[in-house]
Amino acid sequence: MSSLSRLTQDVTELRNRVGVGHGRDRWLNGVRPHHARPAAGAAATWRNLMLETLGDPEAPWRI
Numbered sequence: 001m002s003s004l005s006r007l008t009q010d011v012t013e014l015r016n017r018v019g020v021g022h023g024r025d026r027w028l029n030g031v032r033p034h035h036a037r038p039a040a041g042a043a044a045t046w047r048n049l050m051l052e053t054l055g056d057p058e059a060p061w062r063i
Helices: 002-018 033-054
Strands: none
Touching: 002 033
């Protein structure tokens, strides 16, 4: 779980460094689809885990 949590931080840092957010008007060079696919997959894995955890009727905060 800690590795997955760290991965989400890394994806955020990648987005901040090379994305068009924060007022940038273009992508930085060097990021190719083979870089983006694993980052998007990691983000989707984290999202799925969070949604499944929130939907868990036996989650500790529901007891």
